[in-house]
Amino acid sequence: MYRLNQSRLIVSHPEYIQTPPRVPHRTILLLNTQSRIDGYLKWSLNNVSYFLPSTPYLIAMKKRLFHVFDPGHAPESDDYKSHDIWSAPKNPNATLGNGIYRETHPWHLHGHDFWVLGYGLGKFDPEVDTREYNLVDPIMKYTVALHPYGWTAIRFQANNPGVWAFHCHIEAHAFMGMGVVFEEGVEKVGKLPSSIMGCGESKHLRKP
Numbered sequence: 001m002y003r004l005n006q007s008r009l010i011v012s013h014p015e016y017i018q019t020p021p022r023v024p025h026r027t028i029l030l031l032n033t034q035s036r037i038d039g040y041l042k043w044s045l046n047n048v049s050y051f052l053p054s055t056p057y058l059i060a061m062k063k064r065l066f067h068v069f070d071p072g073h074a075p076e077s078d079d080y081k082s083h084d085i086w087s088a089p090k091n092p093n094a095t096l097g098n099g100i101y102r103e104t105h106p107w108h109l110h111g112h113d114f115w116v117l118g119y120g121l122g123k124f125d126p127e128v129d130t131r132e133y134n135l136v137d138p139i140m141k142y143t144v145a146l147h148p149y150g151w152t153a154i155r156f157q158a159n160n161p162g163v164w165a166f167h168c169h170i171e172a173h174a175f176m177g178m179g180v181v182f183e184e185g186v187e188k189v190g191k192l193p194s195s196i197m198g199c200g201e202s203k204h205l206r207k208p
Contacts, residue, residue: 001121003104003145004121004150007119007152008119011134012137012139014137017136018140019135019137020115020135021155022135032045033047042177043177044178045177050178050179050180054068055068055199057183058189058192059199059202060201062189062192063192083123085122104145104146104148105170105178106143106145106168106170107167108167109143109166110165111160111162113141113142114156115138116134116138116139116154117134117135118133118134118153120132120151122149123151124151160184161184161185161188162183162189163181163183164181165179165180165181166181194206
């Protein structure tokens with residue numbers, strides 16, 4: 001609890017306040033759980049455990065190699081009202097168990113600084129908890145804590161063309177699937193150098 005209270009007290013320096021947009025264009029809820037895939041313990045966001053494709057995203061998108069990664073939309077939570085955060089998730093992609101991790105997860109976003117709008121304990125309710133957001137002097141960071149059995153709300157402006165990872169900064173957790181990827185404005189990215197074409201199917205695009 002003391003870590004959560006400390007996080008809530010952190011605001012921007014009064015001489016460096018940059019106020020965030022008051023209304024988001026899009027809201028994404030990420031429900032962070034553990035599951036087992038083929039018998040291996042994994043971390044999942046909205047029941048999907050992330051793994052890196054062999055061909056880098058930016059190259060795949062610029063060269064229209066859309067078959068090298070899942071073309072569907074990234075998973076979004078649609079059952080936040082019914083989900084019980086205190087119990088193991090009951091779904092086909094999870095197994096029941098009595099072991100838990102009680103720790104703080106340092107979430108890190110590439111390519112951006114973001115505003116930290118709020119923290120809370122228990123299950124996040126967008127119809128209630130958004131009323132308590134700090135839209136006056138929130139601190140800007142690129143890594144933020146997600147506390148045990150709690151939620152963290154951030155807001156960022158998708159104004160940096162590219163493909164950016166958002167993941168837990170504990171290496172083992174990222175390796176176990178605790179992450180997602182944001183794509184924004186790839187069509188605005190200039191020509192990619194041939195020197196970066198070396199992974200997955202991009203190696204076939206490299207000039208001799």
